[in-house]
C-alpha cells in the first residue's frame with residue numbers, strides 16, 4: 493500500500509479504537525465531524541501543550557477541554573498530540589499527520605464540558621452533571637508598565653513555575669523573576685529602569701561588560717548615556733572635549749609677576765586631564781572625586797577646580813598679578829551640561845575667582861582662578877547638571893539593556 497493509503501488506514505484504525513475507548517454508550521459521529529480534518533498536513537507554530545494521546549478522539553477531546561485550544565496536530569504513528577492556540581493557521585505537508593479544527597465544541601464527546609466558557613488559562617473538567625474549570629497556567633499580559641509584550645504573547649499558555657525570560661522592555665529589568673504562579677497569575681513584579689551600573693548584574697549574559705549604557709536618572713527623568721566599568725563602582729560620562737584643571741607649578745613674584753618654576757613643588761600644584769567624569773545620576777551632579785579615567789602630572793586636581801601660588805616670601809601684600817590657574821569643562825557631545833546656576837567658591841590662602849566664561853550652548857566653561865597672597869583658587873560649589881536641551885547622543889551609541897532572567 494502507498495503511504496497515503498497507509499496513513500488513512502492507520503487513521504481509520506485509531507478513529508475506531510478511539511471511539512470505542514473513549515465514547516461511552518452508542519454514539520454516532522456525524523460526517524460533519526470529519527469536515528474539519530485534514531490529512532497529511534501539519535500546523536506550524538509552537539504547540540501550547542504536548543500530549544500522548546490514546547487516539548485521535550482523545551486528542552480531539554483534550555483540545556476541546558483546553559479553553560485556548562483551537563486545533564491540533566495528531567501523529568498517527570506516535571499518537572503525539574500537539575494542542576495549538578488561537579493563531580496557528582499555517583501548515584506544511586507532513587505525511588503521518590492529521591490536523592483538526594476544534595473551534596466548535598458542541599460535540600457530545602465533551603460531555604458536560606460541551607460549549608464550556610472556562611477562562612483562557614483553564615481546562616474544562618467533566619464532573620458528574622456539571623463541569624469545573626481547572627487552572628493550568630497563565631495567559632496574557634500582566635497589567636504592568638514597561639513589560640515586553642512580545643515576550644508574554646510568545647506563548648498562549650504558560651505553565652506553573654515557568655519563568656518569562658525577557659519580561660521587561662529594553663532599559664528595564666524585572667524586580668523579581670517573573671513566573672506563572674500556582675494560582676494562574678503572574679507573580680507580582682515591576683519593570684524597573686536601570687538606575688545604576690551595578691543593577692546590570694540582575695540580568696544574565698553579557699550585560700556586565702564595560703561600555704556605554706543607557707542608565708536612567710530619576711533626577712533628570714530620562715536615560716543618560718553612561719559609561720559603566722566592570723567594577724560598577726560609579727557611573728561615568730565619557731567626555732569628548734578637553735577637560736583640564738590646573739594649579740601651575742610656578743610661583744608668581746608678587747611685585748614683578750614673573751612666574752618662577754618651583755622645586756620642590758608645593759602640595760597643591762599639579763595638572764589633571766579627565767577623559768570621563770564620574771556622574772551622580774541620583775544627585776544630579778558631576779562628582780568631583782572620581783579619578784579613574786583621568787591622568788595627572790604632580791598633584792591631581794579635582795574636577796572643576798583651578799588655582800595658583802604667589803611667592804609670599806617676597807612680599808606679603810596683595811598681588812595683582814593675573815591668575816594663572818585654569819580650568820576647562822567641556823561636556824560637548826555628552827547630552828548633558830553644567831547648570832548655569834553653578835557658582836565657584838574660593839579655596840586656600842588668598843583664593844580668587846577670576847573670569848569664568850560659559851559658551852552660548854552651555855557646553856564649555858573656561859575659567860581662571862588663583863591666589864593673591866599664597867596658594868589658592870576656586871572650585872565649584874556643586875556641579876549640578878541638566879539635560880542638554882539641544883543634543884542627545886544617538887540611540888545606538890550606547891546599549892539599552894535587554895534583561896534576560898537567569
Ligand SMILES: *[C@@H]1O[C@H](CO)[C@@H](O)[C@H](O)[C@H]1NC(C)=O
Nearest residue numbers: 577578579580645646647648
Ligand atoms: C490572534 O488573532 C486575533 C484575531 O486575528 C488577534 O486579535 C490576536 O491579537 C492574535 N493573538 C496573538 C497572540 O497573536
Ligand SMILES: *[C@@H]1O[C@H](CO)[C@@H](O)[C@H](O)[C@H]1NC(C)=O
Nearest residue numbers: 651652653654671672673674
Ligand atoms: C512550583 O513551585 C512551587 C514552589 O517552589 C512548588 O510547590 C510546586 O510544586 C511547583 N509546581 C510545579 C507544577 O512544578
Ligand SMILES: *[C@@H]1O[C@H](CO)[C@@H](O)[C@H](O)[C@H]1NC(C)=O
Nearest residue numbers: 640642643658661662894895
Ligand atoms: C522581548 O521578548 C522577545 C521574545 O521573548 C525577545 O526576543 C526580545 O529580545 C525581548 N526584548 C527585550 C527588550 O528584552
Ligand SMILES: *[C@@H]1O[C@H](CO)[C@@H](O)[C@H](O)[C@H]1NC(C)=O
Nearest residue numbers: 666667668669670694897898
Ligand atoms: C532568579 O532566579 C535565579 C535562578 O533561579 C536566582 O539565582 C535569582 O536570585 C532570582 N532572582 C530574583 C530577583 O529572585
Ligand SMILES: *[C@@H]1O[C@H](CO)[C@@H](O)[C@H](O)[C@H]1NC(C)=O
Nearest residue numbers: 697698699700701702703704
Ligand atoms: C560581551 O561584550 C563585549 C563588550 O561589549 C563584546 O566584545 C563581546 O563580544 C560580548 N560577548 C558576548 C558573548 O556577547
Ligand SMILES: *[C@@H]1O[C@H](CO)[C@@H](O)[C@H](O)[C@H]1NC(C)=O
Nearest residue numbers: 762763764765786787788789
Ligand atoms: C594626559 O595624557 C595625555 C596623553 O598621554 C597627555 O597629552 C597629557 O599631557 C596628560 N595630561 C596630564 C595632566 O598629565
Ligand SMILES: *[C@@H]1O[C@H](CO)[C@@H](O)[C@H](O)[C@H]1NC(C)=O
Nearest residue numbers: 746747748805806807808809
Ligand atoms: C611689597 O611691595 C610693595 C609694592 O611693590 C612695596 O611698596 C613694599 O615695600 C614691599 N614690601 C616688602 C616687605 O618687600
Ligand SMILES: *[C@@H]1O[C@H](CO)[C@@H](O)[C@H](O)[C@H]1NC(C)=O
Nearest residue numbers: 814815816846847849860861
Ligand atoms: C581671563 O583672565 C585671564 C588671566 O587671568 C586672561 O588671560 C584671559 O584672557 C581672560 N579671559 C577673558 C575672556 O577675559
Ligand SMILES: *[C@@H]1O[C@H](CO)[C@@H](O)[C@H](O)[C@H]1NC(C)=O
Nearest residue numbers: 733822824825851853855856
Ligand atoms: C561641540 O561639538 C560640535 C561638533 O563636534 C562643534 O561643532 C561645536 O563647536 C562644539 N561646541 C563646543 C562648545 O565645543
